[in-house]
């Protein structure tokens with residue numbers, strides 16, 4: 001596995017790979033890798049010949065009061081995990097490489113930012129879209145793989161690619177969970193044992209809604225209440241939102257259907273957690289709980 005830190009080095013490697021007739025896939029991450037990230041590598045491998053993973057904690061997507069400084073990092077572990085999973089090249093730029101000066105231009109969502117995570121984190125998706133656009137410009141992948149775990153992010157990236165005619169295929173892979181149902185996240189590392197037990201209420205709530213949907217419940221207000229009830233029963237979970245929305249427009253639904261997503265964000269202590277489920281198509285880890 002190759003490790004490169006500069007834009008010029010990765011451009012050279014990718015050009016050589018392409019010249020040999022190989023397609024290139026990209027898995028962008030902020031590191032502290034877990035099985036969720038590595039499942040994206042597997043998916044990327046199915047879709048491309050040469051798998052690039054970026055590991056970069058992007059300051060642009062953190063607000064000043066957020067956890068940029070404390071965000072968990074372990075490059076040594078990440079490199080071993082990526083290599084074991086068959087990543088061909090890891091790109092780990094530093095801040096000076098990606099942001100050598102003040103940005104004059106950024107990618108700002110005009111729509112779909114005024115809801116869900118965009119409400120509590122109004123500048124977050126601008127930071128995400130800008131770094132992803134930069135990574136697309138640097139790596140020029142044929143395909144890029146993202147996780148359903150960050151559902152609004154995946155939708156906004158799909159929209160960016162469509163609206164700006166970027167020549168990359170975006171693929172969204174299912175959320176990977178621990179055996180008890182909790183969605184894997186680098187931020188789970190912040191949780192104490194007791195907080196983790198409380199955090200389980202997010203996936204349990206979503207599982208309750210998916211089970212109710214399976215049993216025929218279609219009323220979005222009742223599905224939402226079921227989730228809230230489960231989360232509120234676990235003391236010490238501070239709900240930011242629970243929403244039942246359409247998968248592409250992120251519009252609040254009155255009636256749930258094929259294309260409806262239940263999404264939650266909550267704080268346990270100071271750790272902000274998100275999770276979601278496509279009610280008609282729960283990911284395997286959540287379906288197991290139904």
Ligand code: AMP
Pocket residue numbers: 028029030031035036037039040145146147148149150173174175176177183184185186
């Ligand atoms: P992050 O390192 O948190 O920025 O995540 C990098 C990529 O991994 C994003 O596309 C996430 O959606 C995806 N990801 C994070 N957690 C999971 C998970 N539990 N299952 C699947 N994908 C995930």
